[in-house]
Amino acid sequence: xxxxxxxxxxxxxxxxxxxxxxxxxxxxxxxxxxxxxxxxxxxxxxxxxxxxxxxxxxxxxxxxxxxxxxxxxxxxxxxxxxxxxxxxxxxxxxxxxxxxxxxxxxxxxxxxxxxxxxxxxxxxxxxxxxxxxxxxxxxxxx
Amino acid sequence: xxxxxxxxxxxxxxxxxxxxxxxxxxxxxxxxxxxxxxxxxxxxxxxxxxxxxxxxxxxxxxxxxxxxxxxxxxxxxxxxxxxxxxxxxxxxxxxxxxxxxxxxxxxxxxxxxxxxxxxxxxxxxxxxxxxxxxxxxxxxxx
Amino acid sequence: xxxxxxxxxxxxxxxxxxxxxxxxxxxxxxxxxxxxxxxxxxxxxxxxxxxxxxxxxxxxxxxxxxxxxxxxxxxxxxxxxxxxxxxxxxxxxxxxxxxxxxxxxxxxxxxxxxxxxxxxxxxxxxxxxxxxxxxxxxxxxx
Amino acid sequence: xxxxxxxxxxxxxxxxxxxxxxxxxxxxxxxxxxxxxxxxxxxxxxxxxxxxxxxxxxxxxxxxxxxxxxxxxxxxxxxxxxxxxxxxxxxxxxxxxxxxxxxxxxxxxxxxxxxxxxxxxxxxxxxxxxxxxxxxxxxxxx
Numbered sequence: 368x369x370x371x372x373x374x375x376x377x378x379x380x381x382x383x384x385x386x387x388x389x390x391x392x393x394x395x396x397x398x399x400x401x402x403x404x405x406x407x408x409x410x411x412x413x414x415x416x417x418x419x420x421x422x423x424x425x426x427x428x429x430x431x432x433x434x435x436x437x438x439x440x441x442x443x444x445x446x447x448x449x450x451x452x453x454x455x456x457x458x459x460x461x462x463x464x465x466x467x468x469x470x471x472x473x474x475x476x477x478x479x480x481x482x483x484x485x486x487x488x489x490x491x492x493x494x495x496x497x498x499x500x501x502x503x504x505x506x507x508x509x
Numbered sequence: 510x511x512x513x514x515x516x517x518x519x520x521x522x523x524x525x526x527x528x529x530x531x532x533x534x535x536x537x538x539x540x541x542x543x544x545x546x547x548x549x550x551x552x553x554x555x556x557x558x559x560x561x562x563x564x565x566x567x568x569x570x571x572x573x574x575x576x577x578x579x580x581x582x583x584x585x586x587x588x589x590x591x592x593x594x595x596x597x598x599x600x601x602x603x604x605x606x607x608x609x610x611x612x613x614x615x616x617x618x619x620x621x622x623x624x625x626x627x628x629x630x631x632x633x634x635x636x637x638x639x640x641x642x643x644x645x646x647x648x649x650x651x
Numbered sequence: 652x653x654x655x656x657x658x659x660x661x662x663x664x665x666x667x668x669x670x671x672x673x674x675x676x677x678x679x680x681x682x683x684x685x686x687x688x689x690x691x692x693x694x695x696x697x698x699x700x701x702x703x704x705x706x707x708x709x710x711x712x713x714x715x716x717x718x719x720x721x722x723x724x725x726x727x728x729x730x731x732x733x734x735x736x737x738x739x740x741x742x743x744x745x746x747x748x749x750x751x752x753x754x755x756x757x758x759x760x761x762x763x764x765x766x767x768x769x770x771x772x773x774x775x776x777x778x779x780x781x782x783x784x785x786x787x788x789x790x791x792x793x
Numbered sequence: 794x795x796x797x798x799x800x801x802x803x804x805x806x807x808x809x810x811x812x813x814x815x816x817x818x819x820x821x822x823x824x825x826x827x828x829x830x831x832x833x834x835x836x837x838x839x840x841x842x843x844x845x846x847x848x849x850x851x852x853x854x855x856x857x858x859x860x861x862x863x864x865x866x867x868x869x870x871x872x873x874x875x876x877x878x879x880x881x882x883x884x885x886x887x888x889x890x891x892x893x894x895x896x897x898x899x900x901x902x903x904x905x906x907x908x909x910x911x912x913x914x915x916x917x918x919x920x921x922x923x924x925x926x927x928x929x930x931x932x933x934x935x
Contacts, residue, residue, distance in 0.1 A: 390532055
């Protein structure tokens with residue numbers, strides 16, 4: 368975690384896997400969205416929460432409404448990267464998460480975002496999320 | 510579907526996807542097991558059944574007990590292959606499925622098998638499968 | 652392929668795989684980008700070209716500059732979908748491809764796009780693509 | 794790394810990802826083979842070698858000849874596991890690697906192996922591997 372001005376970014380470190388690379392020798396475009404997912408899960412975990420607790424205990428799913436990635440530099444097999452995670456906004460039934468993937472030399476490899484709805488996992492209807500999760504998110508609002 | 514002696518093999522045609530190939534330029538070893546899964550699903554579908562019907566309507570899951578693959582020849586991106594599916598045995602609560610992946614020239618690319626348990630999807634206990642599924646499987650016993 | 656007004660859309664039919672679905676029971680968000688990839692490969696193939704020919708014979712790669720998806724309705728395991736593909740633009744060294752994923756009842760499940768650069772696969776520098784490919788793309792300009 | 798009698802096992806810790814789980818709620822059977830791959834890569838890395846060095850600098854690929862997994866207990870999303878890696882044998886142009894996946898309570902979730910050929914990445918012919926890699930492997934011979 369780093370503090371940038373008056374908000375925090377969560378920092379997730381990762382090393383690109385063999386299976387994630389295509390025959391161009393680079394991480395496949397679809398895999399970046401898995402990196403985003405791992406990074407946001409790790410943010411919750413670093414704050415003593417977890418997505419599995421949210422889904423199983425709280426009965427809340429966070430399906431995606433939209434996702435976006437801008438690819439700046441390719442990532443190779445075994446390359447170490449860091450993913451910075453922060454939030455653009457949180458509303459009653461949705462939130463927007465921002466991601467920046469950097470190489471170890473600081474170069475930006477990818478910028479992206481995901482927008483999530485808050486959904487009751489049984490009724491499959493929109494609902495609010497627990498206050499404790501809101502408090503976590505508010506620390507990372509950019 | 511082809512008839513070999515006195516039993517049938519199900520034939521599943523497939524074309525290797527870009528995302529399935531690694532930086533050696535070949536289909537990744539883990540992907541063959543997805544091919545096996547697609548091939549056995551297609552067998553059910555060709556017999557007017559489906560794995561989703563089994564899981565949702567009949568409440569039966571088919572978790573794997575074991576899987577195995579012998580890799581003979583690599584498969585390239587966009588290469589067309591056929592997967593032959595038949596059954597070694599069906600018992601009360603398990604079955605063994607055999608797969609042969611061939612190139613269009615008849616060369617064998619891979620041979621493998623999966624062994625499945627029959628499990629109640631709610632109780633998560635072993636159980637029998639519907640007679641209709643047994644009848645399908647018996648047609649393909651090798 | 653369908654003709655909409657004065658341009659064509661390529662139609663790619665698909666059935667969601669088991670491995671593509673997560674524990675919410677829906678196709679995972681990252682997999683939509685694989686569907687996009689399969690759909691644009693299929694467009695080339697339907698026009699007697701192929702991405703492997705482009706990459707191997709012509710020495711051209713089409714790395715992504717950006718990708719985006721808006722998720723409207725979830726897709727379940729074994730569900731049949733169609734993916735409509737057309738092009739927003741083609742420039743000297745890039746193009747933008749649009750995708751609409753529909754359920755069999757016509758409902759839109761997802762809308763998205765990918766922007767690609769044209770790159771020399773050996774020099775890893777930007778370059779033009781073969782005229783034959785441009786001609787194909789122009790038929791699908793929306 | 795742990796020492797068992799007179800040989801060492803490499804220990805790779807991992808946490809199951811969301812995308813790796815299917816709609817049964819368990820890690821998909823094909824993903825175990827990716828875990829095996831990550832575990833053997835990590836063994837090399839822990840010994841100041843790497844698979845990328847092997848493939849890029851030494852020009853050696855390690856394609857699979859065979860892979861096998863016996864599934865004992867399912868693994869859930871977010872569950873922490875450890876993967877123990879050791880070698881059954883190393884020959885001139887092949888080796889066999891053994892894997893045991895355990896839950897944190899010590900229960901065995903999966904046992905498996907992979908057999909690899911040593912191949913020249915350019916000539917695509919069988920060859921020996923560097924002595925330095927042989928020395929690493931010999932420490933983990935079970």
